[in-house]
Amino acid sequence: MASGIDLEALGELGLIDTLRRRAGEPGGAWIRAIGDDAAVLRPRPGTDLIWTVDALVEDVHFRWQTTDARSLGHKALLVNLSDLNAMGAKPLGFLLTLALPGDSEPERVDGFLRGLLAEARSSGCPLVGGDTVSAPIWSLSVSAVGAVPRGRALCRTGARPGDRIMVTGTLGGAALGLELLEAGRATRAEARRYARRHLRPRPPLGAGPLLARAGLATAAVDLSDGLARDLSHVLRESGVGAEIRLESLPLPRGFRGLCGELGLDAESLAVAGGEDYELLFTVPARAPQASVLAKRLGCRLTEVGFVGRGRGLRFSRRGEQVRGEFSSYEHFKTRGKRSEQ
Amino acid sequence: MASGIDLEALGELGLIDTLRRRAGEPGGAWIRAIGDDAAVLRPRPGTDLIWTVDALVEDVHFRWQTTDARSLGHKALLVNLSDLNAMGAKPLGFLLTLALPGDSEPERVDGFLRGLLAEARSSGCPLVGGDTVSAPIWSLSVSAVGAVPRGRALCRTGARPGDRIMVTGTLGGAALGLELLEAGRATRAEARRYARRHLRPRPPLGAGPLLARAGLATAAVDLSDGLARDLSHVLRESGVGAEIRLESLPLPRGFRGLCGELGLDAESLAVAGGEDYELLFTVPARAPQASVLAKRLGCRLTEVGFVGRGRGLRFSRRGEQVRGEFSSYEHFKTRGKRSEQ
Structure with missing residues (x-):
């Protein structure tokens, strides 16, 4: 062939x-x-x-x-x-x-x-x-x-305090897939499924245009470099801060178990792993619930946090603040090729 | 600084x-x-x-x-x-x-x-x-x-038999400049002028938009890979042939002399040298003379040949056919990295 x-x-x-x-x-x-x-x-x-x-x-x-x-x-x-x-x-x-x-x-x-x-x-x-x-x-x-x-493009600039933060699909799968491939362990069916998320990601490409036509989102970004890095761009361009609830992050089924086997931290992969190409967007407080929006967009949708007045990105776990030390890849940087987020 | x-x-x-x-x-x-x-x-x-x-x-x-x-x-x-x-x-x-x-x-x-x-x-x-x-x-x-x-873009597809072929500026200067640079001979003022044609070409960038608005050209191409190669693309897309009069090619002043010193063939550089980024275009037989068009476009312009019914590109010198053996660079080709034109 x-x-x-x-x-x-x-x-x-x-x-x-x-x-x-x-x-x-x-x-x-x-x-x-x-x-x-x-x-x-x-x-x-x-x-x-x-x-x-x-x-x-x-x-x-x-x-x-x-x-x-x-x-x-x-x-x-x-x-x-x-x-x-x-x-x-x-x-x-x-x-x-x-x-x-x-x-x-x-x-x-x-x-x-x-x-x-x-x-x-x-x-x-x-x-x-x-x-x-x-x-x-x-x-x-x-x-x-x-x-x-005309005038409906989703930009990074419109997030406002009180907005809720939504992500499509699940997070961390592509990063786990890459780890499995690099360790030569993408052999079992379950592992191959993650490898495929890295090799051939399938984000909901129809969701963005639907969201733009609906005029619901205040800001949007695709998760190419990891939630922490990409959301930080939105916060910076919009001049706001945000809090992400770690327990709300949508992880793939069986993800924590496989991460554990490999000695990887599931939350770190989900927050900083990158290459999931899912959509992150913000909606006003009065917007419909995630489950209602999910039906309109035709994809899984999870509310993971909210936009606040302060600057920067914070993480919480069940109401407690967590010191975020999630690192993601940055080109040119020599110190371990990773930058602190 | x-x-x-x-x-x-x-x-x-x-x-x-x-x-x-x-x-x-x-x-x-x-x-x-x-x-x-x-x-x-x-x-x-x-x-x-x-x-x-x-x-x-x-x-x-x-x-x-x-x-x-x-x-x-x-x-x-x-x-x-x-x-x-x-x-x-x-x-x-x-x-x-x-x-x-x-x-x-x-x-x-x-x-x-x-x-x-x-x-x-x-x-x-x-x-x-x-x-x-x-x-x-x-x-x-x-x-x-x-x-x-709308509808005024200059394409490679419209050249018709009987059309006249025009080129802006002069040809071969950038190729000579590169030869001088590579030979480490771009030291004299005259040689540096040619080196500059290679390093910082200054084609007439306003001429294309003026030509499009005037609706005069039937086809156009920029001379990046050399006249022979680039004109061949036009002929192929238009389904026609052409003849170029070598004695009409516009060469820079002092070009032949400097080529002779370096043992280079001036005509070959002008026909196949590339990187002059001058504009080549075709106009109908009834279009104004080159000198009239030159004034409208605000740049030097020379008529160098005509479009004919046959396929392919021919060269003539003072009315006599010349066997064209001009080669230009082609990526990937291994045999001397050059393809016969």
């Missing part, structure tokens, strides 16, 4: 032809796509456009020992779709910067494109252009554009 | 703060920029949006031995502005994917950002977001968006 793409035989122009053939014509709002100097988009009247970029670098964001090429393709697009979701936007299309060695394994190149274009089809976000270059390592940058009704 | 940016001390979040402070608020059509999950653009009614991406990878597109950090910053944005120009679009803003080692020289990081943001200011194309990641080598990907009046 996987025929393989030999870059040294194909050359750059052959690779572009392959991409163009496999991606097909995007149609919809796209007047021109692959084959020109740039893609041409005709926006629908009454929409704002949302525009994001995310990079994945070999041995920084992923390792071939723990990732397969198809999963990498899925994830390269998904991390961008997650940003659009967090802004309340429906995807329109994406550009791909594909930097990789000319002697990359043909099956790997083929698998990557299959994973990427499968995600593109299933999410209705076609490839419309890009740049392909030779490089010593794999380095992918995907830039996606989406649309949201 | 160059204070330096120490990434290991700043960390990713500190770098983002620095970028945000130096870039300033974009204003204009941008509702949200750096600081959120994505940038928010409110398009003007009656416009199409043009969207492009270009990557620069260390030791593939540039070498620190021959490039300074400021020039690299200028060029990272300019290669994208050139794509917008070729589509007839005025720039609106850009996203930056900045992948680089944590221990990069602080002066280099600072210089890069100064060059990039100086180009952003002078071209009215603000930084509105991006992604900053640690990586073993420098790898930059810039994605720019621009606007063109």
